Amino acid sequence: MIKDIPELKVENVGIAIIPELNELNEKVWNSYLINLKEEIIEGVLVTSTGYGTLNEQNVKTSTLRHFLDTVMPNSYIKIEPIVEEVFGVNNEYWLSFYSNNKMYDKRFVFLAESIVESNFTNIPLINKKGVMII
16 A cells, blocks of 8 residues: 555755866756765666746657666766756756665756756855755
8 A cells, every 4th residue: 555655755865957167168067966865875767857838839858867876975976968958948857766775766856947047056065056956
């Protein structure tokens, strides 16, 4: 029964989107998984998709899946680049992982037009400015 399934709350794990310079000194945006836990997270799977309305048209991007395997305690790992053209729609990252032999999952949604400099904060562990949901 559904009532018998424990509700496990994801804590101290976040997704950040950060502007950076590539090897050609061009501005690019990258998404990162941030593990602020004191333990390893394993079997890490992240799916990403964008959806919403842009120029009065319904938009849905492709769904991308990333198996990140293991993320060490107090560390981060790059998920994928993200293009500015999709900042006008909701950008969803669905995270699943194991910690202490229990499965956790959480949906992180960067709302349309929320990936802007006025929402920047210092991203822990990476020490760069960007937008983060924890």
